[in-house]
Amino acid sequence: MGKATGFMEIARIENPYRDAEARLCDFEDLHRTQPADARRAQASRCMNCGVPFCQSDFGCPLHNLIPEWNDLLYRGREREALERLLRTAPFPEFTGRVCPALCEKACNLENDATTNRDNELYLIETGFEKGWIQPRAPKLRTGRRVAVVGSGPSGLAAADYLNRLGHEVTVVERADRAGGLLMYGIPNMKLPKSVVARRIGLMAAEGVRFLLNTEADPAALSGFDAVLLCGGAKKPRALNVENAGAAGVHFAVDYLTAATRAVLSGGEPSVTAKRKRVIVVGGGDTGNDCVGTALRQGCASVTQFEMMPAPPVDRAASNPWPEWPRTLRTDYGQLEAICRQGGDPRVYQTTVKRVIADNGAVTAVETVRLKGFDPIPGTEKSLPCELLLIAAGFVGCEESTADAFGVERDRRGNMMPLDGSHHLKGNLFSAGDMRTGQSLVVRSLADGRAAASEVNEFLKG
Ligand SMILES: Cc1cc2nc3c(=O)[nH]c(=O)nc-3n(C[C@H](O)[C@H](O)[C@H](O)COP(=O)(O)OP(=O)(O)OC[C@H]3O[C@@H](n4cnc5c(N)ncnc54)[C@H](O)[C@@H]3O)c2cc1C
Structure with a gap:
């Protein structure tokens, strides 16, 4: 096990975000990494509890051997730790960056969990840096x-x-x-x-x-x-309202794809939020990616509508550890919007009732407050909008x-x-x-x- 008393002596420190104003100027990696000694200290916080929920079905769908490689990392045996990780994790460089880390929410340390995702990322990137990751073609082919x-x-x-x-x-x-x-x-x-x-x-x-x-x-x-x-x-869930086909209304993945193409080619995106008032329908993770992207493209403003009420700040009794906590999370895009606009871009229990178009292009949306899924009469509002992004889920x-x-x-x-x-x-x-x-x-x-x-x-x- 890591260090028996590690979790009591050392505080959890995640890879920090780059400063919001600075990162809004580019599409580069959100995070800064930490040096090897900090990583080893973080790994030492894993106490290899008798029942490691982190690697159970609650924690990791890949059943990564988390306490084992944390222990090896703590002891400075990085290459062995990486090999142990690669036994179950095919591409830690992806999960080490984008995984919501179900394992950390299932950790016995709860809110103070071991930083498994950052440790995983450190191991694989160290492997690439040191040349430990090399192509390994199979020696024999089956002919199938x-x-x-x-x-x-x-x-x-x-x-x-x-x-x-x-x-x-x-x-x-x-x-x-x-x-x-x-x-x-x-x-x-x-x-x-x-x-x-x-x-x-x-x-x-x-x-x-x-x-x-x-x-x-x-x-x-x-x-x-x-x-x-x-x-x-x-296949995206469509917005079934008047004028949903107007110019300036796009599905989130199409918009995000255009943005990435432009980042890769260095040109202008085929759809851009630049100087536009942007409305995102959908308060989930895809919507958050749209918020972060729109801010980087220089939007005039961005607002995100969510039909459901805001989740609770703390776990509800019906959602105990080690389940994934269905609590309020403020993701990077929303944090950036708070920094830029001075307030959370999310508006709950509200949806778009109608798209208002002029000459076939969106100019505003009419929103309405909801009670459950029912509109509350008299709560309609009109908001100017030149880019409407639909991030309402997939069917x-x-x-x-x-x-x-x-x-x-x-x-x-x-x-x-x-x-x-x-x-x-x-x-x-x-x-x-x-x-x-x-x-x-x-x-x-x-x-x-x-x-x-x-x-x-x-x-x-
Ligand atoms: C905007 C967005 C952000 C997300 N962010 C995260 C995140 O941060 N963390 C996380 O864990 N998950 C995230 N997810 C979810 C995650 O990306 C998906 O669950 C995952 O990519 C699904 O993988 P897949 O291989 O099943 O399908 P996909 O990644 O969708 O890949 C399917 C591929 O099949 C190709 N294809 C389809 N049909 C054909 C055909 N007939 N012929 C040839 N090619 C075809 C498509 O072009 C596509 O490249 C996100 C999803 C979205 C939409």
């Missing part, structure tokens, strides 16, 4: 060919695992860059795209083939021994891919096989958000691995 459709975290985790087992893996991706929402979705300041490209390069060097700009075509994939569908669940995977492969979607719009496995029919499998609905990177990684394991069993006959 697997096509993975989609290069998001589930597709990448599955491809990585199947390739290591010696199968020949081809990832088919319709976008021009691999990574799924890691590339076009999660903004650069949360996950620098160079980090995604570095992993794709490594996987390519290990023998995984990436076919980009390619729509999955069942006929073209008929020569593969197995096909794993990892196409995500990006499953696209019909087009399901139809092309002759798969029926379940009532939630996903491709979850009836028996709860990953096997759809014949040699066809599904994984990630496409199977479960919009989720988290860490859950997609775990699901991709689980699916790969089923594919491997299938290939072995």
Whole structure:
């Protein structure tokens, strides 16, 4: 175990955010990192409790061996700690940056949890820096060919695992860059795209083939021994109000994709918040990414509407530890808005009733207060708006891919096989958000691995 008394002697210190005003000037990484001795001190706070909930189903979907690698890190045995981490975590450089760290919320130290996510990030980045991470192509090939459709975290985790087992893996991706929402979705300041490209390069060097700009075509994939569908669940929930199709109304992921493309190319984004009054419909994480992006693009103002009431500040009795706490969180974008605008951009129990357009372009929105899901008459307000972003959640995977492969979607719009496995029919499998609905990177990684394991069993006959 780390240091028996570490958690009593040393305070939890997370990787600090860069100063809000400074980070609003660029799309660079949000956080600053800490040196090795600080990291070791943080690792020593893990007390290897008898029942480590951090690595249980409550904590880590990958079942990372958290107390073990924290202990090795504390003792300065960084390379061994990294190897222990990599036994279960395929891409710690992603989870170390974007995971909400369910493990920390399940830690016995509760609000004072060990900084597992920062420790994980330190280990993998140290591994890259010191050259410990090198391409490791399998020595033997099985001669079995697997096509993975989609290069998001589930597709990448599955491809990585199947390739290591010696199968020949081809990832088919319709976008021009691999990574799924890691590339076009999660903004650069949360996950620098160079980090995604570095992993794709490594996987390519290990023998995984990436076919980009390619729509999955069942006929073209008929020569593969197995096909794993990892196409995500990006079908957005629409805003069913008057003038929702006006110019200046965009779905969040389309807007965030355009923003990332501009960051990567250095040009102007095809949709920009510059000098516009921005309204974001949806108070969740995607909405927060829109707030942070709009502020960086130089918006005139940004407001975020949420239908639900604000969550409680402390855990409700019905939401005990070690469950994920459903409490009020103020994320980086909202903190930046507070810094820039002097107030929280979130307005609760309110929605957009009508889009007001002039010459086909949005000029304002009419909002209304809600009681439950019912509008309260007489509470309508008009707010000027030149960019309206819809971040109201997702309603499953696209019909087009399901139809092309002759798969029926379940009532939630996903491709979850009836028996709860990953096997759809014949040699066809599904994984990630496409199977479960919009989720988290860490859950997609775990699901991709689980699916790969089923594919491997299938290939072995
Ligand atoms: C804006 C945003 C921010 C998020 N931030 C976080 C976060 O900070 N932390 C976190 O844990 N989770 C976050 N998530 C959730 C997380 O990104 C997803 O749960 C995860 O990416 C799902 O992985 P996936 O592999 O299943 O699908 P995706 O990442 O959606 O990848 C699917 C890929 O399949 C491709 N594809 C689809 N159909 C076809 C086809 N027919 N042919 C070829 N290619 C196809 C798509 O182009 C895409 O690249 C966020 C989600 C969004 C929308």
